Amino acid sequence: MQWLLFGPELYFFLAVVVFTIMAMRPASDSRHEYFTALVLAALGMVVCLAGVRSDGVLFSGTYRVDLYSQVFKTMLSMGLFLVVCICTNLGGVNRKFHSEFYLLLFTSTLAMMMLVSAVHLLTIYVALELSSYSLYILVALQRRQETGLEATLKYFLVGVCASAAMLFGLAVLYGSVKAVYLSELVQVLPTVIDRPLVVIGLLLSLGGFFFKLAVFPFHFWAPDVYQGAPNQVAAFIASASKVAAVAILMRFVAVGSGGSTYLAQVLVVLAIVSMTVGNLAAVAQKDFNRLMAYSSIAHAGYVLIGILCMDAAGYAATIFYALSLMLMKFTCFLVLVMVAGNGGSLQIDQLAGLHRRSPLLAMALMLALFGLAGIPPTIGFTGKLLVFIAAMQQGYFTLVLIAMINVVISLYYYMLVIKAAYLLEPPNDLPALSVSPPVKLLTGTLVTAMVVIGVFPTYVIELARAAARFII
Amino acid sequence: MPTAYADFPYLTAILLNCVIGLLVILFIPGARQTAIKWVSAVCSGIALILSTYLFFAYDKSLGGLQFAEKLSWVPSLGITYFNAADGFSLPMLLLTGIVFFTAVLTMWELEYRVKEFFALTFLLVSGVFGLFMSFDLFFIFIWYDVSLFPMYLLIAVWGSTRKEYGAMKLTLYLLAGSALILPGMIYLTVQSGLNTFNLVTLMQPGLFTPFQQKFAFLLFYIGFGILAGVWPFHTWSPVGHVAAPTGVSMIHAGVLMKIGAFGILRIGMFLCPQGWQYWAQLMALLAAVGIVYGALVGLKQTDLKFVIGYSSVSHMGIVGLGLATVTVDGLNGAVFQMFAHGIMTALLFSSVGYIYDRTHTRMIGELGGLSRIMPVASGYFIIAALTGIGVPFLASFWGELLVFISSFRVYPVRGAMAVAALVISALFMLRVVQKAFYGPRNEKFAQLSDITLVLGIPRIILVAVIVIFGIYPSLMFDMIDTASIPFVNGLP
Numbered sequence: 032m033q034w035l036l037f038g039p040e041l042y043f044f045l046a047v048v049v050f051t052i053m054a055m056r057p058a059s060d061s062r063h064e065y066f067t068a069l070v071l072a073a074l075g076m077v078v079c080l081a082g083v084r085s086d087g088v089l090f091s092g093t094y095r096v097d098l099y100s101q102v103f104k105t106m107l108s109m110g111l112f113l114v115v116c117i118c119t120n121l122g123g124v125n126r127k128f129h130s131e132f133y134l135l136l137f138t139s140t141l142a143m144m145m146l147v148s149a150v151h152l153l154t155i156y157v158a159l160e161l162s163s164y165s166l167y168i169l170v171a172l173q174r175r176q177e178t179g180l181e182a183t184l185k186y187f188l189v190g191v192c193a194s195a196a197m198l199f200g201l202a203v204l205y206g207s208v209k210a211v212y213l214s215e216l217v218q219v220l221p222t223v224i225d226r227p228l229v230v231i232g233l234l235l236s237l238g239g240f241f242f243k244l245a246v247f248p249f250h251f252w253a254p255d256v257y258q259g260a261p262n263q264v265a266a267f268i269a270s271a272s273k274v275a276a277v278a279i280l281m282r283f284v285a286v287g288s289g290g291s292t293y294l295a296q297v298l299v300v301l302a303i304v305s306m307t308v309g310n311l312a313a314v315a316q317k318d319f320n321r322l323m324a325y326s327s328i329a330h331a332g333y334v335l336i337g338i339l340c341m342d343a344a345g346y347a348a349t350i351f352y353a354l355s356l357m358l359m360k361f362t363c364f365l366v367l368v369m370v371a372g373n374g375g376s377l378q379i380d381q382l383a384g385l386h387r388r389s390p391l392l393a394m395a396l397m398l399a400l401f402g403l404a405g406i407p408p409t410i411g412f413t414g415k416l417l418v419f420i421a422a423m424q425q426g427y428f429t430l431v432l433i434a435m436i437n438v439v440i441s442l443y444y445y446m447l448v449i450k451a452a453y454l455l456e457p458p459n460d461l462p463a464l465s466v467s468p469p470v471k472l473l474t475g476t477l478v479t480a481m482v483v484i485g486v487f488p489t490y491v492i493e494l495a496r497a498a499a500r501f502i503i
Numbered sequence: 504m505p506t507a508y509a510d511f512p513y514l515t516a517i518l519l520n521c522v523i524g525l526l527v528i529l530f531i532p533g534a535r536q537t538a539i540k541w542v543s544a545v546c547s548g549i550a551l552i553l554s555t556y557l558f559f560a561y562d563k564s565l566g567g568l569q570f571a572e573k574l575s576w577v578p579s580l581g582i583t584y585f586n587a588a589d590g591f592s593l594p595m596l597l598l599t600g601i602v603f604f605t606a607v608l609t610m611w612e613l614e615y616r617v618k619e620f621f622a623l624t625f626l627l628v629s630g631v632f633g634l635f636m637s638f639d640l641f642f643i644f645i646w647y648d649v650s651l652f653p654m655y656l657l658i659a660v661w662g663s664t665r666k667e668y669g670a671m672k673l674t675l676y677l678l679a680g681s682a683l684i685l686p687g688m689i690y691l692t693v694q695s696g697l698n699t700f701n702l703v704t705l706m707q708p709g710l711f712t713p714f715q716q717k718f719a720f721l722l723f724y725i726g727f728g729i730l731a732g733v734w735p736f737h738t739w740s741p742v743g744h745v746a747a748p749t750g751v752s753m754i755h756a757g758v759l760m761k762i763g764a765f766g767i768l769r770i771g772m773f774l775c776p777q778g779w780q781y782w783a784q785l786m787a788l789l790a791a792v793g794i795v796y797g798a799l800v801g802l803k804q805t806d807l808k809f810v811i812g813y814s815s816v817s818h819m820g821i822v823g824l825g826l827a828t829v830t831v832d833g834l835n836g837a838v839f840q841m842f843a844h845g846i847m848t849a850l851l852f853s854s855v856g857y858i859y860d861r862t863h864t865r866m867i868g869e870l871g872g873l874s875r876i877m878p879v880a881s882g883y884f885i886i887a888a889l890t891g892i893g894v895p896f897l898a899s900f901w902g903e904l905l906v907f908i909s910s911f912r913v914y915p916v917r918g919a920m921a922v923a924a925l926v927i928s929a930l931f932m933l934r935v936v937q938k939a940f941y942g943p944r945n946e947k948f949a950q951l952s953d954i955t956l957v958l959g960i961p962r963i964i965l966v967a968v969i970v971i972f973g974i975y976p977s978l979m980f981d982m983i984d985t986a987s988i989p990f991v992n993g994l995p
Contacts, residue, residue, distance in 0.1 A: 386619070406652050406678075407645035416641070419685065420580070423693045428686065435682035442678055446655055446671065454659055454667070486645075489577045496579065 050134035093151035110271030122374025123261030139165035143275035182259025193242030200235025243276035257324035266364035306332030346499035348417035362399035383455035505567030554600030581699035590986030605961035669746025680729035687722035720778025723771035731763025734793030741812030749856025790823030836905030
């Protein structure tokens, strides 16, 4: 019976096996693979939902299944399903690698699921690496050599450096407290947290998660990867992978939260710098993919605000914010993939005339961007409000004020995108975009979800609060 | 505060009416322009009828909050859906209803991207209605932003004269205001320790220390003050007004700027009465400077819309001065002036819009002698201009009179400055009227037809409202009294 706890992971592992077999067969119809992936991803969501209430410990205490991890697993499977939905036109990936593409998407999701459940330093590290390596290869699948290669190399090099830092940090941490289980660390850390070695170890270990989340100073890879990777992969990195990063970062910070304000101060600085750097750099972007990357960096800063509160309200707010981020980012990428068509990155100018070519997509883009900027009545505003309330309860008034100023800066570049979609006319008359009914349905659902959860967030907030209780 | 619950959710009905109108418009094909316009007219008409009904159905002898509706929204955060109307909000609701309806009628001749225009207008107006009726900080902020962000597209797509610059400047300025308001709201909510966003609960005296009140009031004053066109945060306003299309200018100058003043009143002054009294000196100073500055800069303008834009800054200064007096008369005058100015600017923009559509110029020098060609259209403008000057028996007169009387008592110098500025503004309005509408007939425009009766309907409504409240101001003052007297008497 205990293996049922591992159900979602087993399911995704089986899906990986299916794609391994498919990859070995001679090339078949690409729709075949697409539908297989779609069905498997949809079933994966069901499996995760079914296991959302399970609770227990596996593998001699290294793996913890609780509401916290299961909520994140559900979000991850949702993210995967959404990304698979927009894979009908994999223009950026060589035809013969389509099976491998799905294989790696599922592997990466599996690894992230293990990441959110891992409570042992080594398990965390291994899961993190597995998800990262899958993503490195996914980025490398980009058909256009020059940008793809640069993106891959940058991603890989920064990623390896972050991993090295993290491993070193974990070693230092172990060396100073002699504990590898998070449950042990929770008890030991508060007594020794003011020792320099412990602080260094903790911060270096966080480096790996900061890399995933694209927090300053581990953010350099983001713009190039978002631009150079196939758009679907960029969407996956922007949505699902961020969710996993938030989950594990929060679990780790919760462990180190007792007894000292050291960690919080460092996080405050990183949050402010991330927000400001991300937003200021985004202002100058002409490429929509790069703009999304810088906005991701900025949002990593907002996420940190929730995490650094280090209390139940802050964690709950962060969970809510992660969900909102996933929905809004994905919606932007959905529009991006539809408009870009050929799989390359999208210039903001190419959005010109979108309001005429597809009013639905234009509206979805506008809502998602206003959501990212934190304008009500969208889910993005509610997420920010929760984060700010949590921060204010801890007395971080200045931090909230700085974050709000950043919101105004970010609004400027989001509005430039909206201007392109609603105001500019393309130089030569472009035909209306053909958006298939399923995609229309998906877009409509996303728009509804963003507004409805934004205006009526009670159930999601209650779920997030319940989940957050498990890591205190 | 006495609260009477409604047997029928009138206030929600106004909101739902706007939202349903929005949805219906979204599902009508864009080519069927007439259908869209009729839906807009009907829905805005219903909103006007409902808000007028509420204005007269309010029981003045009872006072307090009436037509209240309460619904727990997010219990864990203390957010409630709490709508109610009192003597401050009912004039604003009535104003919104009138301006909304007349703006839709004014835009009847629009042909470019009609569907999106009316959809965005409906979104904007639902935000405005929601803000005036809400008593929950969370919802007030939501409505505040909902009423702002459609402005960007409304100005940038349908506007004129540096429209993209004007739109971006306006949106960024106003949302920068919200960057101060939201921290202020969260600050007070958290400091109260009550875990509630309910305005009435947070209003109980003694909940916040004097320091907290002073601090939060400053945030609200600047945040909302940007939208209210308080000098020196007003620079977005003339630019934005000029760039916006006629209907949007009407709603914007007529209603949206009132949101700013109303926000200072409803949130700043209600929650932080001591902060209000502490900063009143500063408010009065900025208001007086704004009045003088608006009048003086207005003197130099050559574009009719810029003239109106700067006169708005000046007139909103009068509202600010009234609020700064901390007296019943000042409050009454300020709220009355908010209402009167809203109607008056709507009429000004509406008539300029018609003239601009025909002559394709708003330059005062080029118009010359227009009243010989379009006597009726010019007439509307002249009536509105006279209202602005404060001619007796036109609505603005009473508001300005009360504000000046009360400000003379409290701040003699600043009051005198304001009155002097009013004389200047009278001078410049008359100069504009003389140059643009009298003088030799301009043969270039000789072929243009005057405004027809049907097209004139929105202007006739506005003129009628100005005259009614000019002759019978106690209709409004009795209403405002029900809120202002208990409020000022209850001050610590």
